[in-house]
Structures are given as structure tokens and as C-alpha cells.
Amino acid sequence: QVQLVESGGGLVQAGGSLRLSCAASGRAFSSYVMGWFRQAPEKEREFVAAINRSGGITYYADSVKGRFTISRDNAKNTVYLQMSSLKPEDTAVYYCAALRGIAVVTTRRDYDYWGQGTQVTVSS
Secondary structure, eight states: OEEEEEEOOEEEETTOOEEEEEEEEESOGGGEEEEEEEEOTTSOOEEEEEEOSSSOOEEEOTTTTTTEEEEEETTTTEEEEEEOSOOGGGOEEEEEEEEESSSOOOOGGGOOEEOOOEEEEEEO
């Protein structure tokens, strides 16, 4: 089992940057595929980015490709989401998720563990 705690959210102007962190406790962080999802008010939770266990394979939603970068540090049990060129439509609660497995997937229901979320607000 793994516990996830996100941090780094906040208020930023359009065009700005933020880096989210997700610290994992528990054993064998490197055995989990990690993902970031987000949920805007009155919308479904949607996939943002995912990274495989070693960090060598990443996937992104089309809406964030070229602006966001997911990375992980297995020695620190942490996954990051670097967000640049932020837009008002990026405003949402951002969630970190962990999946026990090998394949990198983008489907919310496939992830086993979730953090509590961190709010990102982008002002125009």
C-alpha cells in the first residue's frame, strides 16, 4: 500500500509556471506507475500525465503536451509535474495517483491509490 500527498498548488497568472510534487510513503515506490489527473468544477476527473516505473516513458493529454512535464525521483519517493505556460483552463484540483503494474495507462479507474489533491488556480 502507498499513501500519496500532493503539494505545490496555488494561484498563478496566465503564462506562469508551477511545480507540483507528490510524496509517497510506503514501500516499493519504484514498483508503481504514477499519474497526474485533474478535476475542474462540475467536470469529470481527467488524465493529465503518467510515467512508467523507471521514468523512461511518459504520456500526456493533448491539452498539456508541450507545456507540462512529468518526472519522478525514485530515491526520494516523489513524482513531479512541472507546469508551464499555464492557461485559465488549467484551473482544477490536481491529483496524484499510483498504479501497481507495468503498463502506463491513462484510465482513471485503473489506478489503485490517490492523493487528496492540490488546488491550482490560473488567473487571466
